[in-house]
Amino acid sequence: MTGKQFTSVWFREPRKAATPARSREEIVRAAMELLDEEGLTGLSMRKLGAKLSAGATSLYWYVANKDELLELAYDQIWAEMTVPDAHEVGWRDASSSWAYSMRAVMLRHPWSASLLGHVPALGPHALTASDRMRKVFKAAGFRGLDVDYAVAAVTAFVYGMTLPEIAWDVTVGDYDYDAEEMRGLVAKAAADFPDMLESLAMEAYEDPAVVRATAFDFGLVSVLDGLERRLVT
Amino acid sequence: MTGKQFTSVWFREPRKAATPARSREEIVRAAMELLDEEGLTGLSMRKLGAKLSAGATSLYWYVANKDELLELAYDQIWAEMTVPDAHEVGWRDASSSWAYSMRAVMLRHPWSASLLGHVPALGPHALTASDRMRKVFKAAGFRGLDVDYAVAAVTAFVYGMTLPEIAWDVTVGDYDYDAEEMRGLVAKAAADFPDMLESLAMEAYEDPAVVRATAFDFGLVSVLDGLERRLVT
DNA sequence: ACCTGAACACCGTTCAAGT
């Protein structure tokens, strides 16, 4: 207990602007651009201020602190995900297209991976998406807290699968790397594990993007199959 | 392409100490203590130096930079997970006790959640754990890349489920919060979603720890059921 | 109502200098 109160942007009323020279929307948009270009570590209040040709500290008029700015940017992520109506396409199609769209959004905005799960998802877009996901699993036949459990299981899977993909992309993007050399280094680290070396060798002949997509699909189908079994018993 | 080479602690030989006043092991142990006590943001090279009654910059003799120090600490996480032998207890029991132990380790070291997936898992302990997990799924009957896909699916699920749990614990720990008040705030944010309010109300009568454990089990059983189905078809 | 710059208390890291 520190005496601090838990806070979130979503618990406070935004400033009502009289003559909005700058606006929250503009700031969040600029922040997302910076995040997309330079990643989470590339976003600083100073840089963001400069981008908006303002002093870094001007931003504090619109936003309590950097964390709340991130909460705002984070919520936008959810706006980009699509959740089809289960009554139109069935719950399996609905939830798997949602899963694919969540993966796509994360890959498009790699910084979101560092925020997902860490930042409370209480923004309007996050809530809307969750609500739609709940409806999908209700349509599937889940009842009570099982609805939440099902949503959580799919979300957890998508998130957990996509995160390493992003980490890999970031690594590849940040460094001058040679695929062959990289494999050699990894193989050296795994030298004591013949089993893993074998699987590494198998992968070497496949397109990495295909392997990743296949892994995702394999797991997603499994998760949905598993959830479906909860319905019949 | 930036001209930088990709590096990892595991690709370089450690310094061979002649008279090791300090050692990598000691530094990593101290770093983990600091991490357990104060979290990821609580670890700074200066603080760690002070804890070891050394100058902050002395650490750079043992470790290339902070990222590599985190790689070292991160690998220790894997040492704490247990993966039973599938030939003794069967693949379902083996993989689910591994899943539970991974969850327990993450909850014990909340900072690990911010490293998992972000930091390359190339350390000896990470590799050992992965190797054992692969053996479990091989024993189950998976072949080829399916072994990796199965391991990835379970890992992704555990990680994705546990992360929000940790975020919640950290929030509760950091702030002076009243359960009732908190629920009120969340309910206000979700005011437009009657469906979610209903589920919020249901949860209010349950022990949060029980709800979380139930959610984890529900999902885990589903994932394993789903994987099992891959074996029969 | 909005914006500013100076200032504070931090960071990670480099490097020449010490022993």
Add this chain to the structure above:
DNA sequence: ACCTGAACACCGTTCAAGT
């Protein structure tokens, strides 16, 4: 071989002062 302190280039945030 190991450790140090000074220095550099950054951070987020507060706050009194401006318009």
